[in-house]
Amino acid sequence: MQSTETLIIGAGPSGLALAYGLNHDYLLLEAENSVGGLCRSIHSHGAIFDIGGHSFHTPHRDVYELVQTVLDGKLYEQTRDARVYTHGVLIPYPFQKFYDLIPDPDVVRECEEGLTQTLASGGAANFEEYIVRKFGSGIARHFMLPYNRKLWARDISTISCEWISERVAAPKGTLEAFDTSGGERRPLQHGTSVAYPSQGGYEEIFRAIAARLRNVALRQRVTAIDAEHRTATTSDGNVYHWRRLVSTMPLPILLCCLQDTPHELITLAGELEYMSLRVELLVANSPLLHAPQRIYVADPAVPPHKIAFNHHSSDSLRARPHHGIMAEVSCSPMKTVDQEAIAPLTANFLTRAGILDSPQDIIWSGHIIVKHAYPVYTHRRPQIIAEIKEYLQQRDIYTIGRFGEWEYINADKCMHKGLALSHALNKIAAVSHSPGWLDDRRPAP
Numbered sequence: 001m002q003s004t005e006t007l008i009i010g011a012g013p014s015g016l017a018l019a020y021g022l023n024h025d026y027l028l029l030e031a032e033n034s035v036g037g038l039c040r041s042i043h044s045h046g047a048i049f050d051i052g053g054h055s056f057h058t059p060h061r062d063v064y065e066l067v068q069t070v071l072d073g074k075l076y077e078q079t080r081d082a083r084v085y086t087h088g089v090l091i092p093y094p095f096q097k098f099y100d101l102i103p104d105p106d107v108v109r110e111c112e113e114g115l116t117q118t119l120a121s122g123g124a125a126n127f128e129e130y131i132v133r134k135f136g137s138g139i140a141r142h143f144m145l146p147y148n149r150k151l152w153a154r155d156i157s158t159i160s161c162e163w164i165s166e167r168v169a170a171p172k173g174t175l176e177a178f179d180t181s182g183g184e185r186r187p188l189q190h191g192t193s194v195a196y197p198s199q200g201g202y203e204e205i206f207r208a209i210a211a212r213l214r215n216v217a218l219r220q221r222v223t224a225i226d227a228e229h230r231t232a233t234t235s236d237g238n239v240y241h242w243r244r245l246v247s248t249m250p251l252p253i254l255l256c257c258l259q260d261t262p263h264e265l266i267t268l269a270g271e272l273e274y275m276s277l278r279v280e281l282l283v284a285n286s287p288l289l290h291a292p293q294r295i296y297v298a299d300p301a302v303p304p305h306k307i308a309f310n311h312h313s314s315d316s317l318r319a320r321p322h323h324g325i326m327a328e329v330s331c332s333p334m335k336t337v338d339q340e341a342i343a344p345l346t347a348n349f350l351t352r353a354g355i356l357d358s359p360q361d362i363i364w365s366g367h368i369i370v371k372h373a374y375p376v377y378t379h380r381r382p383q384i385i386a387e388i389k390e391y392l393q394q395r396d397i398y399t400i401g402r403f404g405e406w407e408y409i410n411a412d413k414c415m416h417k418g419l420a421l422s423h424a425l426n427k428i429a430a431v432s433h434s435p436g437w438l439d440d441r442r443p444a445p
Ligand SMILES: Cc1cc2nc3c(=O)[nH]c(=O)nc-3n(C[C@H](O)[C@H](O)[C@H](O)COP(=O)(O)OP(=O)(O)OC[C@H]3O[C@@H](n4cnc5c(N)ncnc54)[C@H](O)[C@@H]3O)c2cc1C
Pocket: 009, 010, 011, 012, 013, 014, 015, 029, 030, 031, 032, 035, 036, 037, 038, 039, 051, 052, 053, 054, 055, 056, 057, 220, 221, 222, 223, 248, 249, 250, 277, 328, 370, 373, 374, 400, 401, 402, 403, 404, 409, 410, 411, 412, 414
């Protein structure tokens, strides 16, 4: 049996950054045959796709420096060009700042009038109410409500408001600077600076981190964890002994792997909601030089809510003879989607929007299903997470990451959290190895 001081489950951005920052013995186990998690890329039919549109932007200096270091400065930076397709035209994103470019004067007037009647959004009881209070009835009706119902694939009054300040841009007339000097993320805007590896797909960042690590074991899916004897067993029967365990796998799956978890806790974790994605991968027969980087669509007749033109992520992708497009379609038990119609309807839409000359410009299509794509902030989420974390930390099991903490965070924040946890664990390891200390100590939660 192999023993390690810190066993990490999952070589996504969180687990990789944690391993990168550790200065003591660790082992990183990854279920798949490559690293990167949700930031992996797919090479097919001359195109490079990510798992939905990915770009790099961070307010965290430690993460920016880490990425610049591992990529040896080979990061391609450009201005974000995102659009909203609405009322037959493409306007810059977000809708709430650029609705006055819509050619229909009645729509513009409704949006303007609604904005003059907005209420303090601080009093909103849920996301649906927030939208109407913050943006007024016009913007809510013409974009924000249909778009968010389509994106979240559920009744959005069941969603809380705790995540909004980092994700939803303010309306026209409000100054918002994208902060890169540390602190919290701000919503992306048309014109925000974004980055991508100069060569290859988004996963190159994570392959470059992994290349600097010593102990990464691929194709090692953890299926059972014994907290009392501090072991983890993989699907092929390997057993690893650990002193401390850090998991980045989805919390409900972790609890099912853990022996003797009380039934009530497993039931509680089952209440955590998530949104799944079907990402349609399309290859266009030419470079699509005039397409923006992203298009957002609220119209329920167009299956994807977001379409990412991946070959505008870097000059090296732009130079390819074909163009890789990712169309994101959210799925949940509350939403019916005709799966077979997604590719043709998307090609028709792109033709209508003037991006393709004809639907026949799409020369290949495929798709991937992402079961855990977005954690959903239900009203009970904070209480459920707190209970689960307390149970796990009593057993020297820590969790980080998008589904390790059930937080709507991007890869940069995952890396920031991984680095922060590595510093805390390094201190504990130093203390527990020094003479006179027999007991391990846990970092502050
Ligand atoms: C559509 C979409 C768009 C996004 N856009 C962006 C963006 O523009 N920029 C950005 O920075 N981020 C973006 N993100 C978010 C980013 O992809 C995630 O935040 C990030 O990948 C989460 O990292 P993680 O390490 O927490 O988890 P993951 O990436 O999910 O990695 C977890 C890893 O654990 C492994 N694992 C799971 N179970 C086991 C097991 N039992 N044993 C061993 N290994 C296991 C998995 O195989 C996986 O490799 C986007 C996400 C989505 C879905």
